[in-house]
Amino acid sequence: MHKKLFIPGPTEVRKEILDAQAQPMIGHRMKSFTELYTGIINKLKELLETKNFATVLTASGTALMEAAIRNCVNKDVLCCTYGAFSERWFKIAKACDKNADAIALDWGKVVKPEMIEEKLKAKKYEAVTVVHNETSTGVRAPIEQIAELMKKYPDVLLLVDTVSSLMGDKVEVEKLGIDICVSSSQKCFALPPGLAIGFVSDRALKKAEGVSGKGHYLNLLDIRDYFDKKGQTPTTPAISLMWALDKQLDKMKAEGMANRYKRHCEMAQYVQNWAKKNFNLYAEPGYESVTVTCINNTKKISVADLNTELGKRGFAISNGYGKIKELTFRIAHMGDLTLDEVKEVIKNIDEILKL
Numbered sequence: 001m002h003k004k005l006f007i008p009g010p011t012e013v014r015k016e017i018l019d020a021q022a023q024p025m026i027g028h029r030m031k032s033f034t035e036l037y038t039g040i041i042n043k044l045k046e047l048l049e050t051k052n053f054a055t056v057l058t059a060s061g062t063a064l065m066e067a068a069i070r071n072c073v074n075k076d077v078l079c080c081t082y083g084a085f086s087e088r089w090f091k092i093a094k095a096c097d098k099n100a101d102a103i104a105l106d107w108g109k110v111v112k113p114e115m116i117e118e119k120l121k122a123k124k125y126e127a128v129t130v131v132h133n134e135t136s137t138g139v140r141a142p143i144e145q146i147a148e149l150m151k152k153y154p155d156v157l158l159l160v161d162t163v164s165s166l167m168g169d170k171v172e173v174e175k176l177g178i179d180i181c182v183s184s185s186q187k188c189f190a191l192p193p194g195l196a197i198g199f200v201s202d203r204a205l206k207k208a209e210g211v212s213g214k215g216h217y218l219n220l221l222d223i224r225d226y227f228d229k230k231g232q233t234p235t236t237p238a239i240s241l242m243w244a245l246d247k248q249l250d251k252m253k254a255e256g257m258a259n260r261y262k263r264h265c266e267m268a269q270y271v272q273n274w275a276k277k278n279f280n281l282y283a284e285p286g287y288e289s290v291t292v293t294c295i296n297n298t299k300k301i302s303v304a305d306l307n308t309e310l311g312k313r314g315f316a317i318s319n320g321y322g323k324i325k326e327l328t329f330r331i332a333h334m335g336d337l338t339l340d341e342v343k344e345v346i347k348n349i350d351e352i353l354k355l
């Protein structure tokens, strides 16, 4: 039996979107691919109301996190860390031989603009990394306020991981001045894994011209040039996934981005009210994610047993991540899930746990 996924990625993929992948193959140097890919890029920009350069890489989101570092940082980068994925960005920066400093906060907490400002006043950084939605802790960073602060520092690029928020939460890429916005197909896009979706500002592209060690596969200037000249990708893309993405973007347009955000807020509200009544939330109050809820396991339930029982009923939720694996569990409410589906999984959890 298929288990409906309430895990924070991969998320449920509608049958018609899965089916869109099953088409006779085309060549990635054919006109039909150029039409497909340029169409996707235009739809992405339209939905997110941005003129920034948009790209879809055949890779998972982590590749774009690395691309952001390799293309935008010669030496000094400030990484805000408060969970597994923000810590990953810090590790990537160090692995790329950059001088990375961290604002290292406890998991569950979140970075505030004044913490970043203190660092920017003390040292000249080329870029700051912020994870918008920490999937490991269910925390949402105050990206609007952080973006406002960054306007005072026009030489410092703002690199934002929206892997588990873009197309669910509200992310005004261009209005906020996000220089590189990174996302993955398997979260709020409600697609199979395998694509990294990114938006790159002119400022970031300009900066990349003076950065050495951009590498080959993730060189954003080469990727931009290839797109400008041919409307294609420099290397062979996951064409089947592109068909699914193209169709899913049409579905998102039909739903409307504001409605999509509203639906995510309603699902989050429902799960978080339930969690507060029966357990409590891991996230710092006021900074709860709208796409995933991380719950303190105050009742010391066996999450593995709960998931086994849920599995028999056709659902899957998620245990905690990394060092909080045993202390928390997570219910994702992202992608194409509906409030009714969320109510159904919660009702089943109530029955199993006799809450």
Ligand SMILES: Cc1ncc(COP(=O)(O)O)c(C=O)c1O
Pocket: 008, 009, 060, 061, 062, 063, 085, 131, 133, 134, 135, 136, 161, 162, 163, 164, 184, 185
């Ligand atoms: C916030 C966040 N950033 C980055 C990643 C890594 O994305 P990917 O697995 O697509 O490389 C994830 C994956 O769960 C994530 O949740």
